[in-house]
Amino acid sequence: xxxxxxxxxxxxxxxxxxxxxxxxxxxxxxxxxxxxxxxxxxxxxxxxxxxxxxxxxxxxxxxxxxxxxxxxxxxxx
Amino acid sequence: xxxxxxxxxxxxxxxxxxxxxxxxxxxxxxxxxxxxxxxxxxxxxxxxxxxxxxxxxxxxxxxxxxxxxxxxxxxxxxxxxxxxxxxxxxxxxxxxxxxxxxxxxxxxxxxxxxxxxxxxxxxxxxxxxxxxxxxxxxxxxxxxxxxxxxxxxxxxxxxxxxxxxxxxxxxxxxxx
Numbered sequence: 398x399x400x401x402x403x404x405x406x407x408x409x410x411x412x413x414x415x416x417x418x419x420x421x422x423x424x425x426x427x428x429x430x431x432x433x434x435x436x437x438x439x440x441x442x443x444x445x446x447x448x449x450x451x452x453x454x455x456x457x458x459x460x461x462x463x464x465x466x467x468x469x470x471x472x473x474x
Numbered sequence: 475x476x477x478x479x480x481x482x483x484x485x486x487x488x489x490x491x492x493x494x495x496x497x498x499x500x501x502x503x504x505x506x507x508x509x510x511x512x513x514x515x516x517x518x519x520x521x522x523x524x525x526x527x528x529x530x531x532x533x534x535x536x537x538x539x540x541x542x543x544x545x546x547x548x549x550x551x552x553x554x555x556x557x558x559x560x561x562x563x564x565x566x567x568x569x570x571x572x573x574x575x576x577x578x579x580x581x582x583x584x585x586x587x588x589x590x591x592x593x594x595x596x597x598x599x600x601x602x603x604x605x606x607x608x609x610x611x612x613x614x615x616x617x618x619x620x621x622x623x624x625x626x627x628x629x630x631x632x633x634x635x636x637x638x639x640x641x642x643x644x645x646x647x648x649x650x
Contacts, residue, residue: 404629409482411475413522414492419541419589422621423489430625435478435485437492459481465492465518466510 401455403431411435413465416443425450433457439464475525485529487628490519491541495556508555515559516566523570523581531577537628538574538581540567544642544649546585560585564638571637580635582627587642587649590614613643 410427414420416438424434428451436451438444441462448458465471479485494514496507523538530536545553546560564583571581620641627636642649 407484408486409479409484410487410489411478411485411526412489412491413518419586419617419620420489420491422617423491423624426618426621426625427628430629433482435482457482459478461478465514471518471521
């Protein structure tokens, strides 16, 4: 993959609530700044959609389907 | 978290943006409703920041942004669980900031006013009229503009630190 550059190049960003609203906007904005972005959300299809928006900037997306209501899953994950 | 950090290479920024709400007065809220809001809005940011902190510390710098709300600065009817968790996020943020400081890790809390987003069980139109605050709503923030601010926080030098930021539309019923 070519280096996308940008102020956050080679920085990893993890965003929760990444499939909608502010979380989604943050995920895309970080990607635009060159960050690789891990996306947490509940819905796999929505995650894939945001991941596609992120990778369009030439950075990596790591979609993770997690329900944050499940604190055991959040803690152990 | 370890998997995410490994896949990313270097984890430098965590943005706790997930949030939920269950509408209704305290009389209408069940204990399960309360616990659901607490789990997503408060327990998850704690668990995720706890898991992320070793990665941020080992890098010698890092940023955690907790997304609160103007509901984290003022309580209103019909939102007891939501307001309680958003207020609590301030205490969590300050404690974690104090713990992270010596390791170069900044932990900040952002209090946005009304945003043109749909989340939880609400559409913006449903939120209007649900509470006295939402009823006053005349404008809303574009989430892209708030995301710009968070990106600035992530790219800014280590000093100064925006510990707490309240950001609202010019005409905002919820704040101050």
